[in-house]
Amino acid sequence: MSERGVCREASHAGSWYSASGSQLNAQLEAWLSQAPPTIRPARAIIAPHAGYTYCGACAAHAYKQVDPTVIRRVFILGPSHHVPLSRCALSPAEIYRTPLYDLRIDQKVYSDLWKTGMFERMSLQTDEEEHSIEMHLPYTAKAMESCKDEFAIVPVLVGALSESKEQEYGKLLSKYLVDPGNLFVISSDFCHWGQRFRYTYYDETQGEIYRSIEHLDKMAVSELRRNGADMSFSFLNYAQSSQCRSWQDSSVSYAAGALVVH
Template sequence: MALARRATHAGSWYTNSGSELNKQLEDWLEEAELSHGPARAIISPHAGYSYCGECASFAYRQISPIVVRRIFILGPSHHVRLAGCALSSASIYQTPLYDLHIDKQVYRELKETGHFEMMDMTTDEEEHSIEMQLPFIAKTMEDFKDSFTIVPILVGSLSPDREALYGRLLAPYLADPQSLFVISSDFCHWGQRFRYTYYDRSCGPVHRSIQNLDKMGMNIIETMNSPSFTDYLKKYGNTICGRHPIGVLLQTIQCLKGNANGQRMNLKFLKYAQSSQCINMNDSSVSYASASLVVE
């Protein structure tokens, strides 16, 4: 019997009503503009949909579902300390729309590298970074629900060398036009409750300082230069929770660009939002951004 990971955040972070969720996702995706596709990889936020659903739709709108047959989902670990990356022990991920099936062949190949550990079901079900991408994936791929698989990967606190290692391991999959990479990340978590209150007063209001800081990071990510992104994080300490999955993506891109038949790639941010606009030092907010990588 297939082991299923439940949609544990349905009914709280997003609705557990399949029909309601379908309509919500449909509306967001219809309103989002297709401007940078077809995507080979996307960066998408993972907060409650009332905060980030509209923003996330701009990333998913860039996907060409007729092409995609395998979807890698890289999400940061919020609750468990990992020095590497972990794979799920489940075979199926449930959503209120329909079940998504894990790619057993790819999982077997990744396990054989010796660089992936397994996460237990409790860790898997407590983590939201992968789950929050699943309904969007299910909706985007609904016309091809029986012809694609997913590869969930929980990413730990990696050193730059470890990000490079996983970049090399995943590069052959990103090179496949039938693969899609979904990088799950929110951006700046600002406020005393996040223990991060960087404020550049020259920007004016606090929320403008936060936006400037995020845009600086987004501009660097668009250059696809991993060392520059690492330097930015060291300098400003921006609380981008998916910084390591983003780092792995940048290293994966670098591997492809370094091949003899290096392909031209273009990574572009399409939407930015904040959960609220901070005015004073007692406020707090989380930032969201969506991006798409196109391989020409």
């Protein structure tokens, strides 16, 4: 289903993260060196998709859990910010450019997913304008650089899914999740607070506004944390783009987490 030779450019490089490969590499190495390797290797991670100035250090806690020696395929699931989708969509590209090195899309998996009839095809413009996937490309490249010729990626743009469709996609992708050679990267920010986001919930019992936001985020984290006999999910880091203290302020929350299969 791909167009032969089509490459997705790193459209947000230079504004959301450094377009200089050497500078970007140094930044990623610094953040990763400061993140403790607590529970690696992960089968899936959650990490934010904001500019690296805001969330680079937080995301490192998730990517530190990746073991490149066992991973041969990286699924990157990012929400659609610019186009309305009621399903999931696949890229028309075969190669994703990053300032570090190019990432190859797994066309065999793409073909298998396309045959299910559950996926739309996004345009190259939509793909390049969407930051939720792109912000994970340099980190994926960095985490996997020691085995950069031995893996491929599977980018998936996720729409506003109904509960029934969530279950359908979950069932479809679960067969890939059980394979230890696959890593799932879930691109997600947390609370967007402020008048510009049209969300200003404030629980005064928590103290300052940013404390109320943190309490709200951690309630969401508690709902997401589900441990079973054969797997466990842990959140490793939490951060906010700024600390809101007045109604004129705004912030976005970030969290890093990892799923480990025992």
